[in-house]
Structures are given as C-alpha cells and as structure tokens.
Amino acid sequence: MSEVIMNNLISPVVLFFILGILAAIFKSDLKFPNGLSEALSIYLLIAIGIKGGIELSHYSMESVRGPILATFFLGGVIPFITLFILKFIKMDFKNSIGLAATYGSVSIVTYGAAISFLGKNNISYEGFVNALVVLMESPAILVSLFLLKLAEKNKESAQVPSQVIGIIPTSLRLIDKEVIRESIFGKSILLLVGSLLIGWVLGDRAVPMVKPLFMDLYNSVLILFLLNMGLVAGQRLPEVKKHGVKLLLFGLLSPILFGTIGVFVGTYEGMSLGGATLMGVLAGSASYIAAPAALKTSVPEASPSIYLGLSLGVTFPFNLIVGIPLYFEIAKFIQ
Structure with missing residues (x-):
C-alpha cells in the first residue's frame, strides 16, 4: 500500500499540485491569469466529456444500464x-x-488524476466510466436542493396555510426554474453533457480531429491545471482551520467512507479492477466546480469558505495523494 501511495506521490500531476500549495503557503507571486484558468477548466471538461462519449458509442445501452443506475444511486444516497x-x-x-x-x-480533476494513476500502473478500465462522471454531476445537487426546499416549505407550512397557485400547491413547488437551470445548464454540466453527446453521436469518426488536442495533450494540460489548483487550495487552507477539528476530520474521513461504498457498488455491478477503482474515486471526491456554481445562486447563505475550502483545501489533496491509491487497494482486496 505504501509503495502505491509513494508511486502516486512522485507522479508529475501530484508534484505540481504540491508545488502550487507551497507557492501559496510561502506567498509567492506566482498566479494564473483568470482567462487561462478558465480556459484550462473548459479544456478538461470537453476532453473528459468527448472521450466518454466516444467510449460510450462502443457499448450497447443494455450493457451500461447497471453502472448508470449505480451512478444515480451513489449521487442520490451520498x-x-x-x-x-x-x-x-x-x-x-x-x-x-x-x-x-x-x-x-x-x-473532474480528481477523476482525471485517477485515470493517469491507472495508466501509469497499466490498469485497464471500462471506457464508459468517463460517461458516468457526467451523469454523477447533477443528482446530488438536485437532491440536496430538493431537501433544502422541502425543509423550507415544511417550515412555512407550519406558519402559513398552504396556498394554491393555479392547480399546484406552493408546498409542492420545491425547486424553482433557476435551480434546475443552474444544475442542468451551468457551464460544467453543459460542456460535459454536450461533449459527451457529440462524442457518442460521432463515435470513432471524431478521433482523428480530437485526438491531437484532447487526448495526446491531456496529461500535460492537467499538470498546468493542478498547479493552479494547488495555488487555490493553499489559499483556502486557513479558512478550513477556522471551523474546527471535527470539520477537518469530515473532509479527511468521509472520502474513505464514500469511496469504499463506491468501490463496493462498482464491484457489485461486475466492473473490472480499474472500473471499480474509478467508481470509488467518483464517490469519494467532492465537487469544486459544478456544485459551488449552483450553490452560489441557490443557497447563498451557505459559506463558500466551508464547502469550497473543505473540498478543495482538504479532500482534493487527500484524494490526490492518498485516496486514489487507497481506493485501488480496496478494489483489489475485494476482487
């Protein structure tokens, strides 16, 4: 186990992430232009989406139905x-x-790093897992906002009698159109789903055009993105410390719990060692792109220093250094 962690730790993507954290801690003047940071995010979203779509085109829907349902289950229960x-x-x-x-x-980036980890160790995985990344982005956001609206409506109904607008009681109007729009048509989901559909429709016909940019250069661009993420994570670390040890432990221990559940679900669905590992990564990682974008408009009372600081400052580096090889070892033990 320690050897696997060490091999992952000395990979370029992890070392550049650590370099970014050190630059933030020692207050270096290193910084990425906003436009470049945005461009790198867009690149990764398109690359993962289109590769997932191309791989998905090689499978019948019957063969991927189980893993898709498992993905929705994880996104809903976590x-x-x-x-x-x-x-x-x-x-x-x-x-x-x-x-x-x-x-x-x-x-998305933790998933990308996990793919690099499997490639470095010559571990194969089902190509359709790239599509599962896209499918798992929205369910948790929608479920969480649904629970929030449900709680708010229950609180209101205890004070004010239920009113009816048209034929729909206000107590049933749980999620407004803006929430749905943010969850489905926000930048992250739009690019991922759009790229996935394009790759799925075109299949291998898209490979000659997309391979030079979105496949061959993927790992190199990931290094740049993780260097920038290291800078951001290093800046967020002090915010997490302000909220106490219990929250810090949640950021470290919950990925292990959720990742283990993901590995078990992937194994139950008959996925390979690499596929089950990636299911663990999907379940054990935390969003810092799609979810914060939806929360910013839908739950403005929630503090970004908590959900973004914890996901980016604690869980992300934990997964990058320890989590990915840990999920791999758990999958190997189970199988």
Missing part, C-alpha cells in the same frame, strides 16, 4: 449520508446542504 453525519457535528442546515451537494457530486 447527500443523505452527509447530512446524517453533519447532524452529529452540529453543522447548521444551510451549510450542511452545501456540503451534501459538494460531496455528493464529483471532482
């Missing part, structure tokens, strides 16, 4: 487990919802 755990930490409800959405969703 928010409930998160809220249950945070109830014992005595976290307020709005911030608990923020963490439920964040930890139920996925980290």
Whole structure:
C-alpha cells in the first residue's frame, strides 16, 4: 500500500499540485491569469466529456444500464449520508446542504488524476466510466436542493396555510426554474453533457480531429491545471482551520467512507479492477466546480469558505495523494 501511495506521490500531476500549495503557503507571486484558468477548466471538461462519449458509442445501452443506475444511486444516497453525519457535528442546515451537494457530486480533476494513476500502473478500465462522471454531476445537487426546499416549505407550512397557485400547491413547488437551470445548464454540466453527446453521436469518426488536442495533450494540460489548483487550495487552507477539528476530520474521513461504498457498488455491478477503482474515486471526491456554481445562486447563505475550502483545501489533496491509491487497494482486496 505504501509503495502505491509513494508511486502516486512522485507522479508529475501530484508534484505540481504540491508545488502550487507551497507557492501559496510561502506567498509567492506566482498566479494564473483568470482567462487561462478558465480556459484550462473548459479544456478538461470537453476532453473528459468527448472521450466518454466516444467510449460510450462502443457499448450497447443494455450493457451500461447497471453502472448508470449505480451512478444515480451513489449521487442520490451520498447527500443523505452527509447530512446524517453533519447532524452529529452540529453543522447548521444551510451549510450542511452545501456540503451534501459538494460531496455528493464529483471532482473532474480528481477523476482525471485517477485515470493517469491507472495508466501509469497499466490498469485497464471500462471506457464508459468517463460517461458516468457526467451523469454523477447533477443528482446530488438536485437532491440536496430538493431537501433544502422541502425543509423550507415544511417550515412555512407550519406558519402559513398552504396556498394554491393555479392547480399546484406552493408546498409542492420545491425547486424553482433557476435551480434546475443552474444544475442542468451551468457551464460544467453543459460542456460535459454536450461533449459527451457529440462524442457518442460521432463515435470513432471524431478521433482523428480530437485526438491531437484532447487526448495526446491531456496529461500535460492537467499538470498546468493542478498547479493552479494547488495555488487555490493553499489559499483556502486557513479558512478550513477556522471551523474546527471535527470539520477537518469530515473532509479527511468521509472520502474513505464514500469511496469504499463506491468501490463496493462498482464491484457489485461486475466492473473490472480499474472500473471499480474509478467508481470509488467518483464517490469519494467532492465537487469544486459544478456544485459551488449552483450553490452560489441557490443557497447563498451557505459559506463558500466551508464547502469550497473543505473540498478543495482538504479532500482534493487527500484524494490526490492518498485516496486514489487507497481506493485501488480496496478494489483489489475485494476482487
């Protein structure tokens, strides 16, 4: 196990991430232009989406139905487990919802690093898993916001009698159109789903055009992105410390719990060692792109310093250094 972690630790993507953290801690003047940071995010979203679509075109829907349902299951159940755990930490409800959405969703970059880890160790995996990344982005966000609206409506109904607008009671108008729009048509989901559909429709016909940029250069661009993420994570670390040891432990231990559940679910669905590992990565990672974007407009009372600081400052580096090889070892043990 220690050898696997060490091999992962000395990979270029992890070392450049650590370099970014050190630059932030020692207050270096290193920084990425906003435009470049945005461009790198867009690149990774398109690359993962289109590769997933191309791979998905090689499979019948019958063969991927089980893993797809498993993905929706993970995206739906993790928010409930998160809220249950945070109830014992005595976290307020709005911030608990923020963490439920964040930890139920996925980290695209952690997934990308896991692919690099498997490639370095010559471990194969089902190509359709790239498509599962896209499918797991939205369920947790929608479930978490649904629970928030449900709680708010129940609180209102205890004070004011239910009113009817047209034929729909206000108590049933749980998620407004803006929430749905943010969750489905936000930048991250739009690029991932759009790229996935394009890759799925075109299949191998798209490879000659997309391979030079979105496949051959993927790992090199990932290094640049992780250097920038290291800078951001290093800046967020002090914010996490302000919220106490219990929250810090949640950021370190919950990925192990969720990742283990993901590995078991992947193994139950008959996925390979690499595929089950990636299911663990999907379940154990936390979003810092799609979920925060939705939370910013839908739950403004939730503090970004908590959900973004914890996901980016604690869980992301933990997964990058320890989590990915740990999920691999758990999958290997189970299989």
